[in-house]
Amino acid sequence: EDQVTQSPEALRLQEGESSSLNCSYTVSGLRGLFWYRQDPGKGPEFLFTLYSAGEEKEKERLKATLTKKESFLHITAPKPEDSATYLCAVQAHAGNNRKLIWGLGTSLAVNP
Amino acid sequence: ETGVTQTPRHLVMGMTNKKSLKCEQHLGHNAMYWYKQSAKKPLELMFVYNFKEQTENNSVPSRFSPECPNSSHLFLHLHTLQPEDSALYLCASSPPGLAGEETQYFGPGTRLLVL
Numbered sequence: 001e002d003q004v005t006q007s008p009e010a011l012r013l014q015e016g017e018s019s020s021l022n023c024s025y026t027v028s029g030l031r032g033l034f035w036y037r038q039d040p041g042k043g044p045e046f047l048f049t050l051y052s053a054g055e056e057k058e059k060e061r062l063k064a065t066l067t068k069k070e071s072f073l074h075i076t077a078p079k080p081e082d083s084a085t086y087l088c089a090v091q092a093h094a095g096n097n098r099k100l101i102w103g104l105g106t107s108l109a110v111n112p
Numbered sequence: 113e114t115g116v117t118q119t120p121r122h123l124v125m126g127m128t129n130k131k132s133l134k135c136e137q138h139l140g141h142n143a144m145y146w147y148k149q150s151a152k153k154p155l156e157l158m159f160v161y162n163f164k165e166q167t168e169n170n171s172v173p174s175r176f177s178p179e180c181p182n183s184s185h186l187f188l189h190l191h192t193l194q195p196e197d198s199a200l201y202l203c204a205s206s207p208p209g210l211a212g213e214e215t216q217y218f219g220p221g222t223r224l225l226v227l
Contacts, residue, residue, distance in 0.1 A: 043202050099160075100216065
């Protein structure tokens with residue numbers, strides 16, 4: 001069964017304290033892995049799409065990496081405005097290609 | 113307006129009411145989606161429309177009725193809802209299903225409370 005597991009469920013960091021969020025997945029042929037950021041009461045905001053193992057993408061303090069079974073979202077020197085829930089989703093080659101399998105997210109709090 | 117917009121942003125309705133949620137995308141995409149987001153659950157896909165045709169109905173109760181008059185507009189008609197239907201309803205859109213162009217972009221959501 002295709003599934004996505006994100007860890008930790010919640011993470012509290014001090015400003016400037018770098019860390020990583022994990023997204024482990026099992027899917028019958030990965031078509032794409034997506035990272036989103038969601039602020040309370042708002043819709044998910046797209047961050048990155050990764051397609052193949054070894055791929056990396058960066059945006060400001062965020063860097064996403066992908067292996068054959070997991071993805072990491074590295075946050076370097078976070079600021080309080082990075083506080084949000086980070087969602088991971090995967091898209092499989094088989095079946096309905098437009099259906100994403102979502103994780104429960106990691107709630108990140110960055111203290112000043 | 114840019115991106116994906118949703119109205120209303122907040123909605124309170126009784127179980128006997130009928131209301132509609134509206135979504136509009138200004139991205140030139142051809143696919144549109146309705147999702148339900150509840151606490152402690154992953155996003156639940158409800159409906160998918162591709163070029164105005166419904167391509168996915170994820171076993172959604174008939175009290176939710178989608179409508180897609182064109183590739184830019186999507187509605188979700190609600191009637192005789194239950195309290196457990198209270199959630200954040202999200203609309204998303206995506207470009208044609210070509211590799212590298214399938215990212216879904218979300219609207220701000222409608223927070224629905226059913227009393």
